[in-house]
Amino acid sequence: MFWGGRAGGGYIRCRHRLGSMALTREQLIDTAVGVLSEFGLADLSMRRLARELNVQVGALYWHVKSKQELLVDVAAKLLGSVPRPATPTAGAIPLAIASLLQQLRTALITVPDSAEVIQLAQSMRPDALAPLGWLMDFLELAGIPPHEVPYARHLLLNHLLGSIAAHQEFQALAGGPETDSAPDELGQEAFEYGIRVILQGLAMEHPANAA
Amino acid sequence: MFWGGRAGGGYIRCRHRLGSMALTREQLIDTAVGVLSEFGLADLSMRRLARELNVQVGALYWHVKSKQELLVDVAAKLLGSVPRPATPTAGAIPLAIASLLQQLRTALITVPDSAEVIQLAQSMRPDALAPLGWLMDFLELAGIPPHEVPYARHLLLNHLLGSIAAHQEFQALAGGPETDSAPDELGQEAFEYGIRVILQGLAMEHPANAA
DNA sequence: ACCTGAACACCGTTCAAGT
């Protein structure tokens, strides 16, 4: 959620821009990813970004149209590390789906409020997040009727984002990002359980596909 | 999402408080539900509520500790119309789950941003939303191993809230709350599809239960 | 082309002081 303590102070180590050379859109996005990763969405304000980059707030609006547009780019960058999987053979589709989702989870789980950012981006520009398109491709490949593919994708996506959000909430209450070993585990188990259940359900609903 | 156009103007027909008698917490909650229902979460500010109630902002903080606490009560009120279902017989558990979820959807689908409000409430005070507890009871009754019951509940809840949010987004883009007939339908179909898939998947994962 | 300075119209929360 976007609520919760305004953590306030705390600067990012590197200023991301020194002296004289012009600010770039890339720098702006990278700084936004940095602030999000370290302090969360509540601290990710345009004014905070301007401070971090040693510019006035207005300057940011020469590079992006709005905060929302910036967040779409932030979301895309968060998923940028997930590699495009090879097209799976017919029998291996459920496995390919599961491993894509696992990669998405890994990319997002350490970034606070990442689920919300992805959801916003997804609702603003459904095409901006390539990996979510791959998911649809896989479901089509599995032989799910075209008009139900979006339903199935939503089901998987809601589970992914929901279980990331739940895990981060839980961690927040437990205080800090889990200093001791076995940091994830419970969230990971819940995540895998859901994937298993949904894939099994899909296999029953669409007897044509492989599972 | 909490973003989107600040709709701005537009007052609620009845002032909810006239003249001299003291403001009550109930009035505050009801007004909040009213503003949410008509204008959405972006317009639901403490200052707006104060205006609507003809009080100064500070007055609200005598009745509630914070905006978040108020929103928990708003969430509870939104689900207040859902009646406690009778305990189902063993064979009818999946049906009871499906119909409870349908009732929850019906209670929330017309209220903008209701999914976010429920999610916030659920994360702040997991016990405040009784109907979500009933869901867990049903899953236990279905013979799901205790430590997996929360996983299954999350799965269903994420689908419910996710499909409500998706439906409202879609409607927002389509302009206004669908003036012509057949207003829901698509969202309803996606919703039922997901329920079916999840329940089938649960039945496979836990052969003991009935489906 | 790129940025500053300043404004506009907002936020949530607190708290001394009034009744």
Added chain:
DNA sequence: ACCTGAACACCGTTCAAGT
């Protein structure tokens, strides 16, 4: 007990004017 008035520390966005 219940509320006002005023402040504190913020927001996102716009835009004339500077370089």
